[in-house]
Amino acid sequence: MNPARRATATAVVLAAAGALLSAVAPTASAAATCASPAYQRQFFANTTFKGTPKKTDCDTAVAEKWGTGAPATGLPKDNFGVRWTVTRDFGSGGPFALPVTAQDGIRVYLDGTRKVDLWKNVSTTQKKTADVTIPSGRHTLRVDFVNWTGAADVSFSYTPRTAPAVDKVKPLVPSGDSVSYDAATGRAKVSWAKNKEMDLAGYRVYRRLKGSAYGAVPLATTTGTSYTDTTLPVTGETFYYEVRAYDKAGNASAGTTDRPVTTADRTAPGAPAGLAPTDASEQNGLRLGWDSVPGAASYRVYRATSANGAYTRLGSTAEPSYRDATAAVGTTYSYRVTAVDAAGNESARSAAATGTRRDDTPPQPVTGLKATPADDGFELTWDRNPAPDLQRYSVYGGQLLSDGEDSVCAASEVAWLTPDVTSYRYTTVPDGEDRCFFVDAVDASGNSRYKQTGEADVVVATELGAPAEPGTEPAADGDGA
Known part of the structure; x- marks a missing residue:
């Protein structure tokens, strides 16, 4: 309230043409x-x-x-x-x-x-x-x-008049609303103009995820004309904001126009689960597989020589599988996998899984096999096989079957011998019968050329007949008793 002030009038006397003129200020x-x-x-x-x-x-x-x-x-x-x-x-x-x-x-x-x-x-x-x-x-x-x-x-x-029974008039929708987003901090600031209501109590700020509705409970309540959202998820998703004014009688306005914010994506996918070797063949390398991860754009594969060792990155793949072609045959490795989304966020590593690339190459064929007939069977000898991982020799013996043109060795496994043994005595063969033989080399991984190819170097020999007893001679033809 401003007090009234005194206003004064000032008289001015002037001489003009021999007369006195009086002027009074308003x-x-x-x-x-x-x-x-x-x-x-x-x-x-x-x-x-x-x-x-x-x-x-x-x-x-x-x-x-x-x-x-x-x-x-x-x-x-x-x-x-x-x-x-x-x-x-x-x-x-x-x-x-x-x-x-x-x-x-x-x-x-x-x-x-x-x-x-x-x-x-x-x-x-x-x-x-x-x-x-x-x-x-x-x-x-x-x-x-x-x-x-x-x-x-x-x-x-x-x-x-703010009694709820008297005031049924909703406030006006706030005007001048806007939203800004700081990608560096992940915060969104919502602003609006001051409402003209004389009975205004404040403003309610609401937030929703794209595709969903606003909830009944506001994100924040304020008497100011801005709000900074520090709880906005940094997931790369789009969120919407609206502001509603409410008065002292509890009446609330409609919401402002939805204002969208697309957040920076700093949320990594979940770690892959189910990691395990799916194929360990020598030809294809050691193949791994795992469960797909929602939101993953690619996966990164890491390898170490032990579960708790230092893991180095092998490579990436867009599929939930990976072939390690660099794994050494017979060496056991530990693997971990991560999921990476389109924004480059990498998940935590999966649980470790171990795998060994299998040896699928059989030893070289056994060479120098000889079957020497003896009085009670055959003496088999062969050259030492040079395979460094040789585990045993498998000796096969059987009968030679013929259909008139082709002959087939119908043999079965008769003995397993250690790598330092290169001979075998095959006995209990009727006098004068033919027998066929072959020897297969088997390595520590169980690889056998014969079992893989069905082929072998076969030798055939005839067992010696028994000698005539002393004092017996064949009877002359036509001789009688």
Whole structure:
């Protein structure tokens, strides 16, 4: 509230053409421009508000106790008038109370329509409260006060009625909303303009994931006009924000337009599970397989010489499998796998799995096999096989079968011999019968050329007949007893 100041008149006397001219400066101040919600206040030296105001200034409130004195210098102490005028935005409007006190008369107008009328000369302060509904938007309130005689005091205010049973008007949707995203910090800042509601209690900020609905509980509540979201997941997904205003009666506005934010993706996929060797053949290398991971764009394979050893990266694959062609035959390795998403985020490593590349190459064929007939069978001998991982020799013996043109050795395994043995005595063969033989070399991995190819170097020999007993001679043909 600004107190009134004295306005003085200054007389100036000039000599002109032998005459005296008297000029008096005007006492009314120039019209004041007052920023809403301040009032423009005008003082009149009458009770009809006629003519030019004696003084115009700005006032923050209508609340005066002038008593029996003049309200401003140059005005009378009786029969004067004061007018307050304010135009402001009431937002969504709603129910308001207009309480007044005055000695003497007071009238209150809303957009030119009288709402309060206590227009009489009184000796004590009179009071009244008018309940009105103010529409949304900009409206003008005017207060006219007059003092005819005696003491002068006046007060007026306009306040929202916020009881839930009375106020059913929703606030306006906040305007000027926007959202900005800082990829470096992963934070989103939502901003909006201050709402015009006089009974505003605050704002509620909501967030939803694309494809889902807003929840009943807001992300945050604030009385300010911005909110920084520090809990936004950095998953590369799109989220939407909206802001709703709510008043002291509990009424809430509709939401602002959805404002999207696509976050930086710093969330790695889950670690692969189910890692295990699926093929350990020498020809194809050691192949690994694992369960696919949702969101994975590729996988990285790591290898070490032991489960707790230092792992080095072997390579990448887009499929949930990998062939280690560099694994040494017979060497056991430990493997771990990670999943990598499209943003380059790498998961934790899987549990370790071990695998050994299998030896699929059989030893060289056994050479130098000989079958020497003896009185009770055959003596088999052969050259030592040079395979470094030789485990045994398998000796096969059987009968030679013929279909007239081709002969086939129908043999079975008759003996296993250690790598340092290169001979075998094959016995219990009827005199004079043919037998076929071959020897197969088998390495420590169980590789056998014969079992892999069905081929072998076969030798055939005839067992010696038994010698004639002494003193017996064949009978001459035709001889009789």
